[in-house]
Amino acid sequence: MNEKVLIISITDQDSDPRIIRQNEFLKDSYDIYCCGIKNTFIPKEKFIRVNSINNTPVSKIITGTLKLSGLYDYAERYALSTKLRIDHSGKLPEFDLVIANDFDTLALAFRIFKTKKVLADFHEYAPSEFEDKLYWKYVHKKFVIHQCRKYFPGLNAVTTVCKSIADKYETEFGKRPVVITNASGYQNLNPGPVKDRIRIIHHGAAISSRRIELMIETAMLLDDRFTLDLMLVPNEMNYYMKLKDMIAGNNRIKIIEPVSYKDIIPFCNSYDIGMFILPPANFNYESALPNKFFEFVQSRLAIVTGPSKEMSDYIDKFDLGIHSKTFDPADTAREINELSDEQIMNFKNNSHKYSKELSAEKNKIILNDLVKNILSD
Secondary structure: OOOEEEEEOOOEHHHOHHHHHHHHHHOOOOEEEEEEOEOOOOOHHHEEEEEEOOOOHHHHHHHHHHHHOOOHHHHHHHHHHHOEEEEOOOOOOOOOEEEEEOHHHHHHHHHHOOOOOEEEEEOOOHHHOOOOOHHHHHHHHHHHHHHHHHHHHHOOEEEEOOHHHHHHHHHHHOOOOEEOOOOOOOOOOOOOOOOOOEEEEEEEEOOHHHOOHHHHHHHHOOOOOEEEEEEEEOOOHHHHHHHHHHHOOOOOEEEEOOOOHHHHHHHHOOOOEEEEOOOOOOHHHHOOOOHHHHHHHHOOOEEEEOOOHHHHHHHHHHOOEEEOOOOOHHHHHHHHHOOOHHHHHHHHHHHHHOOOOOOOHHHHHHHHHHHHHHHHO
16 A cells, blocks of 8 residues: 655645645655645545634734743644644544645644654745744744754755755754755647737735735836736735726736636736746745746746846746846836847747746656655665
């Protein structure tokens, strides 16, 4: 019988690309179970639901007090008893390996499932995830650091999304993560021709710390030959409405309804440029190499970013587009306006040329080899 592998995340796994890929990568070799908020891509009997309960004002005060007092183990136990509850009747299966996604699943992996072998996959550098927010910076960050120091020695392996974040984990916690990028699965598409209207797309969550307004300000300074569509999920409704007000009356910029995760890449194939300008509000933003970057490649688009290191390195290495010298909209707009149709088409053709090399296939091999080594050790 194949070894049992449990994938944990405190997310809706149906729309979590990294969880979807982990299942796809491993399901042919292992008996996969999942634990999360929602999942419909595995059989019901193999899904363990975790109830992520919103904090009440009282629980926030208790949790904050415990963390400020340095009582981190009590804060962890309190969270497991009040915020994260496993919804499972009967005896839990014995798992040969747990893949714990992000730091907030570490306690579940070690305390609830009590497996001897754990692989932690960090989608961000955990201590800096929301360091631009006051509560995180002054109350929660030390707790996260404590959790990492507590659990890292017991981990059989760690993975993360890019070199910069891997370097940071190794420096701070003494364990070198294996890099598994957010590359998407290969899609058999072709780049479309550049027409009179050059269509730019950005897709993602409407989160104020991402400062999506900078992309709108950039688009307002572009020549009439450019349009921008923002396919946004309204995570922060007030911010989403602010963006809608910002573009009111502009016929070259619009917000469009999001499509399902599986349809993003083919939908974006009709565009010319994928744009993601992400100011470095925190270390993770500074080091971002997100899903959407690789989805732009699979959509066969030219790519425009700010001077974000990881994305810029890929753009330069594969000649996929341009990265502006600053995050100032005027500077970014100036560089986009200088692009010719021929240059944009060349970038689109390079996305096509390197679409297999920049797909998820290499990551599938890396993860399978890593899991095989852990289980055979």
